[in-house]
Amino acid sequence: MKISINKAHYPVTVLGPGKRIGIWLQGCSIGCKGCVSQDTWKRDAGRDMTVAKLITWCKQSTQKDFAGITISGGEPFDQTAALSALLDALHAWRKTEQLDFDILCYSGYPLATLQKMHQKILDKLDALIPEPYIDAQPPTRLWRGSANQTLQLFTPRAQQKYAALVDAIPDDSNKRMQTMLDGNKLWYVGIPGRGDMSALEDICKSRGVELSDVSWRS
Numbered sequence: 001m002k003i004s005i006n007k008a009h010y011p012v013t014v015l016g017p018g019k020r021i022g023i024w025l026q027g028c029s030i031g032c033k034g035c036v037s038q039d040t041w042k043r044d045a046g047r048d049m050t051v052a053k054l055i056t057w058c059k060q061s062t063q064k065d066f067a068g069i070t071i072s073g074g075e076p077f078d079q080t081a082a083l084s085a086l087l088d089a090l091h092a093w094r095k096t097e098q099l100d101f102d103i104l105c106y107s108g109y110p111l112a113t114l115q116k117m118h119q120k121i122l123d124k125l126d127a128l129i130p131e132p133y134i135d136a137q138p139p140t141r142l143w144r145g146s147a148n149q150t151l152q153l154f155t156p157r158a159q160q161k162y163a164a165l166v167d168a169i170p171d172d173s174n175k176r177m178q179t180m181l182d183g184n185k186l187w188y189v190g191i192p193g194r195g196d197m198s199a200l201e202d203i204c205k206s207r208g209v210e211l212s213d214v215s216w217r218s
């Protein structure tokens, strides 16, 4: 089974509790106004890889005590067959090696739509952050991009790890973004607050670094 990937990274510490594997799927048909992940919208056959290869990368890139997997995008539920195969492979890995990582997935589709259309996939998740990004509703809760987005806990594992954090407010003790330098590319993961990307550009400029081809706006 092939899956279209924008990127994968470990460790991610700003999209769920603890050190996590982040997997961003390529392609999103939703198109929320103000989305800062517009580089993930376009389907691109050049970004396809097998689920087996992705799982091998996950196994090679982590330490045994990593906390979880966060799947984002793009829109994971625009690739339902591939997403389902990825989740099956993650469950097999968790069971075979007796690991206890949790699986958190983001989606821009409403929860009611996902429950109606894709309950079998939801059954393979520990936690879900659904609903479209709404630019006019600044985030009020940790790990969410706008105030309408909820954190759904589906399993006892998720209850144990996330219950105390469902209503946590992003503050100075909770980093919202990680930035990384890769050659001449600066990239970030996480949930920027309103104005954070402009502030990042200003900081870079003040230090003599001009950001061109910025992916977080069209």
Ligand code: SF4
Pocket: 028, 029, 030, 031, 032, 033, 035, 036, 037, 038, 040, 073, 074, 075, 107, 108, 109, 132, 133
């Ligand atoms: S916020 Fe997410 S769901 Fe909305 S357009 Fe951007 S990638 Fe797609």
